Amino acid sequence: MIKGNILNVFTREIYPAEIKIESGIISCVKKIKGDFEGIIIPGLIDAHIHIESSMLTPAFFAQAVVPHGTVGVVADPHEIANVMGIEGIDYMIEDSSTIPLRFFYTAPSCVPATSFETSGAAISPQIIESLMQKDEIVALGEMMNFPGVIHDDPEVLKKIEIAHKHHKPVDGHAPLLSGVDICKYASVGISTDHECSTLEEAREKKELGMKIMIREGSSAQNLESLWKVGGEFLVSDDKDLEDLLKGHMDILIKKSIKLGMDPFKAIQMATINPANHYSLPMGAISPGRLADFIKVDNLENFNVQEVYIGGKLVARNGKSLFKANSASLKSSFNFTPKKPSDFNIFSPGSKARVRVIQVEDGQIITHESQADLEIKGGILIPDLTSDVLKISLIERYGGNKMSNAFVKGFGIKEGALASSVAHDSHNIVVVGSHEDYMSRAVELVRKNGGGLSATSKESEKIFQLPIAGLMTNQPGKKAIFHLKELQGLVKDMGCILESPFMTLSFLALLVIPELKISDQGLFDGNKFQLVDVIKEIIF
Known part of the structure; x- marks a missing residue:
């Protein structure tokens, strides 16, 4: 039995009560009299x-x-699913079964995300059917192929139909979709969206009955723009290691309250709302639900003091009280080493106008800009004075394909960054000031079986990701030490981005507008087609 001030998410009240627990489940909640410190939520x-x-x-x-x-x-495991298919999904489910945190998964709906990229696996409707029969799978993962929905792609609609047959919701992914297109998208029963970036976009989707997930991650940060819309969920979507160690959902609630959101509303968005939507047996301090609750000092500071899962104390004052270990999982990097010349873009003439991927710090949406670049010896030369760098994408699954383009917004003066985390197919993406640095950075990733790398004139470092090229085999507090060493080198290279590797990882995500890169070439996310790097030869 636990006593204290409890927060009732149904009546939006706080009052003293005792919580009776049997076999990890709340059996009774009874109001009492008493003077207690903190709040149990x-x-x-x-x-x-x-x-x-x-x-x-x-x-x-x-x-x-x-x-x-x-x-x-x-959690949507479509990152590892793009690399290893069912084997990767099974790894995530098995690994998460060893610790007290409740993991619920969605079946990845778009593997590969598009037909304009090469991934390591494909998830068919038949595989979706088998996944939907697992207790751990609570929904169909975000339907990123919105063109497929709009144009009645049979395979896309079949996956949605399977989810509905199993009475499981379908998560959405519809950035900037509006008008008749968003009407068509919502009409097939897609119930959520986490890609809104403006109030107008969120309101339009909400008016159609979609539930708005307000996202505050490491690259995409939309809470400040959207908190007034009255969304249903607070979500992080993608959170990098450094940010995660600073806080998770507690940070989102703190920021929501600081912005002016009603504290009860903020807490509902991270408790009872997701529990009800996904039919999770938790989310409230009430009979019949799992005895999963936390104690905070107050709603203003929202400092988490104790965490209970199944009625057992699992964390106190910022420290976990359970051990964690993870099994290994091999990676696949099947491509030949890349020479510096492989990163060149060839063109006739003396000067050409090119398309440039324009990144925006704190956002995963990019823009298309242009640059007039000199051509020397038949090779386009990046313009470092205008922050126009080279970007390349190398396919890792045996096809040995590669594409080159230009990017702006990193601020790198001399050096290169490479990553085996490149949403969603997770090929190798690299940005650099010169092809020599880019070649070295990619080779570091290849020979180490995955990771984040940086190379400069006199130094090179890698943060190894041996599990599918996506994850480290170290605990967070140990891994962050090595990651910060790498980030220090990146800053010394002049990079101006808050989360450079997170931003880099999204430059291959074709389903997010406006201009991205795949192993097949430069991709226009608005037109949903490949486009040429060179717009015109000036002279």
Whole structure:
């Protein structure tokens, strides 16, 4: 039995009560009289996250977030599914079964995300059918192929139909979709969206009955723009390791309240709302639900003091009270080493106008800009004075394909960054000031079986990701030491981005506008087609 001031998410009240627990389930909640410190609230739930983006395995992820009050997550494993298919999904489910955090998964709906890229696996409707029969699968994962929905792609609609047959919701992904297109998208029963970036976009989708997930991750940060819309969920989507160790859902609630959101509303968005939507047996301090709750000092500071899962104390004062270990999982990097000349873009003439991927710090949406570049010896030369760098994407699954383009917004003066985390197919993406640095950075990733790398004139470092090229085999607090060493080198190279590797990882995500890169070439996310790097030869 536990006594204290409890927060009731149904009546929006706080009052003294005793909580009776039997076999990890709340059996009774009774009002009492008493003077207690702190507030007991339902444990926090992240309704949409990709565990792999933290670069931690599920077990080590749990060790990092549980002390911050997270007791459950709805995770879409489409990152590892793009690399290893069912084997990767099974790895995530198995690894997450070893620790107390409640992991619920969605079946990846878009593997590969598009036909304009090469992935390591494909998830068919038949595989979706088998996944939907698993207790761990609570929904169909975000339907990124919105053109397929709009144009009645049979395979896309079949996957949605299977989810409905199993009475499981379908998560959405519809950035900037509006008018008749969003009407068509919502009409097939897609119930959520986490890609809104403006109030107008969120309101339009909400008016159609869609539930809005307000996202505050490491690259995409939309809470400040959207908190007034009255969304249904607070989610992190993609959270990098450094940010995750600072906080998880507790940070989102703190920021929401600071912005002006009603505290009860903020807490409902991370407890009862996701629990009800995904039919999770948690989310409230009430009979019949799992005894998963946390104690905070007050609603203003929202400092998590204790965390209970199944009625057992699992974290106190920022420290987890359980051990975590993860099994290994091999990676596949089947491509030949790249020479510096492989990163060149050839063109006739003396000067050409090119398309440039324009990144925006804190956002995963990019823009198309242009640059007039000199051509020397038949090779286009990046313009470092205008921050126009080279970017390349190398396919890792045996086809040995590669494409080159230009990017702006990194601020790198001399050097290169490379990553085997490149949403969603997770090929190798590299940005650099010169092809020599880019070649070295890619080779570091290849020979180490995955990771994040940086190369400069006199130095090179890698943060190894041996599990599918996506995750480390170390706990978060140990891994962060090595990651910060790498980040120090990146800053010395002049990079101006807050989360450079997270931003880099999204430059291959074709389903997010406006201009991205795949192993097949430069991709226009608005037109949903490949486009030429060179717009015109000036002279």
